[in-house]
Ligand SMILES: Nc1ncnc2c1ncn2[C@@H]1O[C@H](COP(=O)(O)OP(=O)(O)O)[C@@H](O)[C@H]1O
């Protein structure tokens with residue numbers, strides 16, 4: 001009587017559902033953030049392009065684009081997991097994914113991969129929208145992929161933690177406004193930290209977002225504020241830490257199966 | 259020996275200062291139609307949540323079809339279908355999408371034949387492509403039942419499925435659930451409508467403040483609480499002290515409890531011999547409501 005079941009199907013379905021969730025409202029979840037990034041690009045490049053070059057020969061607009069792309073990847077990866085979780089917690093529909101025999105690892109992987117999917121989609125959107133304005137070199141594409149995936153995974157994990165922890169939308173908004181936004185803004189999206197006074201350079205080195213963006217940028221220009229290997233080490237350590245923390249929360253059922 | 263459908267052993271759960279469950283032991287046999295009754299806050303939903311892995315017990319163990327819900331959660335959850343008490347739904351999907359999604363979560367890639375059968379039985383086929391958002395409360399409740407059944411679980415738990423649902427749906431739902439029970443599914447039901455439990459359930463556990471205060475067959479519970487009653491309205495009030503347990507309700511009606519129908523004739527003739535004249539009369543069958551009140555107050 002019992003039908004044939006396959007554990008991998010549970011994972012695939014959850015991944016599909018998480019992708020479909022943002023895709024069904026892609027106007028808000030993909031188009032809107034692309035537009036925001038393009039507006040940043042237009043305004044900052046208009047104001048600064050003729051006055052600033054970075055790494056000696058890179059025009060400011062070209063320098064800015066990878067930063068904005070990475071910022072979009074990170075923010076949208078975070079937004080996807082956190083808003084999906086808080087929404088389903090508040091509506092109660094989270095029971096539909098808690099009742100089935102989906103392991104916490106599969107649960108984690110599905111949410112993170114879908115969030116990376118949205119982050120990359122927005123990121124690619126920003127690049128495509130920026131191409132008419134800039135010449136973007138591709139010095140080391142593998143680094144681009146590595147940092148985009150790792151950064152997306154870190155913020156997606158962070159979004160799971162925030163989504164599980166928060167009970168209300170405004171607590172999530174606080175996370176976004178007082179942690180994610182400042183850390184991205186102060187990470188060198190809009191400037192090379194070499195243009196900062198020494199003390200602020202030191203402070204920037206404590207910000208993990210700086211390494212994500214700096215490493216990502218290296219993939220385009222072959223130049224960066226610190227070596228991509230250093231950035232990779234920091235980013236990998238961050239990922240290991242956050243993935244471990246998130247998996248631990250999920251395994252214990254923290255708040256979800258309280 | 260085969261394991262029972264549900265085995266609950268010494269389960270305790272505390273929420274802050276509230277002892278939601280204080281050491282519950284319970285076994286539901288395979289194929290039973292089992293009622294879990296108790297006033298609001300008794301711990302029914304908490305027990306179901308532990309069974310379903312939505313909540314973890316502080317102490318004790320729970321197994322579904324012999325599978326521990328924590329250590330062997332995969333097999334336990336595959337064996338269990340839960341209709342939650344809250345009317346929850348995912349606003350992103352149509353009815354069919356929601357059911358396909360739920361099938362997928364349970365590891366079933368292709369399940370459309372069975373989905374169609376459930377939809378037909380719950381009279382939902384015409385709503386299959388309607389978005390969940392635009393369904394009425396009763397329709398949403400039916401979808402919740404459907405979602406609990408996608409993986410054909412041998413054990414089905416319904417947490418107050420008829421709360422706030424119209425009579426027609428209630429009847430339809432019970433016909434379907436009965437059919438599932440006849441096909442061999444074990445059914446556990448919590449409800450506030452005691453008549454429902456009385457007509458449907460073979461066996462009943464009554465929960466009060468997190469403890470099982472009665473656990474017996476429905477017939478025995480009804481028997482135990484001696485709940486037949488004769489209600490009479492007399493032309494003129496007379497003292498009825500000679501009838502044990504008689505109660506005057508102050509509005510002209512007197513209620514006299516009895517144990518078997520053979521006593522009714524005797525009661526009526528004693529009233530007549532004492533000069534009483536019966537103008538109206540109602541015979542009350544035993545009902546679970548009285549047993550329930552009896553248990554809750556006695557315990
Ligand atoms: N998540 C929770 N947090 C705090 N208290 C809870 C929670 N869930 C249930 N309770 C408390 O536990 C007790 C049992 O609740 P519940 O199992 O919902 O009862 P029932 O389903 O029988 O009405 C109640 O006192 C309730 O307030």
Ligand SMILES: [Mg+2]
Nearest residue numbers: 302303304343
């Ligand atoms: Mg309840």
